[in-house]
Amino acid sequence: MDLRSFFPLSLRLLLVRIRWFWKHYRSIRYDSELFNNVHGPLTYNTDGLATSNNADFMREERFARAYKAAAATNPWPGFTLQWRIHVVCWCAEQASLLPGDFVECGVNTGAYARSIVEYLPFNSLGKKFYLLDTFQGLDPRFISDAERTRGIDNYKYRDSYAEVVQTFRDFDVRIIRGPVPDTLSQCDTGQICYLSIDMNNVLPEIAALEYFWEKVVDGGFILLDDYGFPQHELQKAAFDRFAEARGQSILCLPTGQGIIRKTRTTLHHDTNTGR
Ligand SMILES: C[S@@+](CC[C@H](N)C(=O)[O-])C[C@H]1O[C@@H](n2cnc3c(N)ncnc32)[C@H](O)[C@@H]1O
Numbered sequence: 001m002d003l004r005s006f007f008p009l010s011l012r013l014l015l016v017r018i019r020w021f022w023k024h025y026r027s028i029r030y031d032s033e034l035f036n037n038v039h040g041p042l043t044y045n046t047d048g049l050a051t052s053n054n055a056d057f058m059r060e061e062r063f064a065r066a067y068k069a070a071a072a073t074n075p076w077p078g079f080t081l082q083w084r085i086h087v088v089c090w091c092a093e094q095a096s097l098l099p100g101d102f103v104e105c106g107v108n109t110g111a112y113a114r115s116i117v118e119y120l121p122f123n124s125l126g127k128k129f130y131l132l133d134t135f136q137g138l139d140p141r142f143i144s145d146a147e148r149t150r151g152i153d154n155y156k157y158r159d160s161y162a163e164v165v166q167t168f169r170d171f172d173v174r175i176i177r178g179p180v181p182d183t184l185s186q187c188d189t190g191q192i193c194y195l196s197i198d199m200n201n202v203l204p205e206i207a208a209l210e211y212f213w214e215k216v217v218d219g220g221f222i223l224l225d226d227y228g229f230p231q232h233e234l235q236k237a238a239f240d241r242f243a244e245a246r247g248q249s250i251l252c253l254p255t256g257q258g259i260i261r262k263t264r265t266t267l268h269h270d271t272n273t274g275r
Contacts, residue, residue, distance in 0.1 A: 020230040046080040070115035092116040100191035106198035107133040135161035139179040142203040181207035198225035227258025
């Protein structure tokens with residue numbers, strides 16, 4: 001029995017954050033921008049990200065329309081993921097120029113996918129968008145004890161299957177209901193240009209990545225939604241191992257997302273020496 005499970009969740013989450021800060025503290029320079037806060041009025045301050053940097057994308061008409069469509073799926077009250085959805089739309093547009101289909105594992109109400117089909121002329125691309133989810137939340141069989149201690153099993157999702165069917169009724173979308181990895185073989189695409197992984201726990205996410213890896217085309221985009229979030233450090237560690245083993249690198253974004261752009265050739269990969 002893990003003694004940590006006796007502590008209330010809020011305390012455990014606080015400890016996870018303190019541990020994260022402690023681990024990274026020594027690598028943060030005192031003259032770094034981190035200690036200078038921001039350089040002017042905040043342009044963005046939500047979802048774990050505060051900055052005074054340019055956020056004009058939020059005022060672009062096409063983005064605003066896509067974001068509105070995403071928010072209308074109503075994932076939860078007070079949904080404010082503009083910067084993450086900006087990244088989603090950008091990756092999707094880049095990926096749309098490549099051969100292959102779109103796949104998302106972890107859909108909930110379909111906010112990300114809905115923003116994409118609004119942002120792109122998706123139906124005219126000749127691609128399919130596969131959406132895989134239990135539509136009932138995480139599968140408890142796959143949550144490890146270490147993840148439970150971090151409060152991962154506290155994520156609650158409503159049954160969103162009927163809503164998602166309705167949301168995507170006019171789009172080239174195939175909905176696959178059930179737990180990943182059990183359902184992976186139902187995804188019958190041969191090539192993938194955009195793979196979004198957002199299931200909040202290690203086992204199904206790594207299983208999906210392993211299953212789809214060979215199908216992702218060269219230059220294809222893999223978007224890892226939870227990559228940089230403190231509570232999800234086990235996913236990050238697993239993704240880092242996965243990438244390392246394949247000579248790939250992961251772009252860590254201040255939004256918390258991570259991006260792998262699949263390369264055919266192995267990158268120079270000693271992160272310490274650069275050789
Ligand atoms: C954070 S939500 C996904 C949000 C989504 N990407 C969006 O656009 O808003 C996580 C989703 O992963 C799903 N999920 C978690 N574990 C799963 C598994 N093993 N198989 C299928 N879906 C899973 C949950 O049902 C939930 O809908």
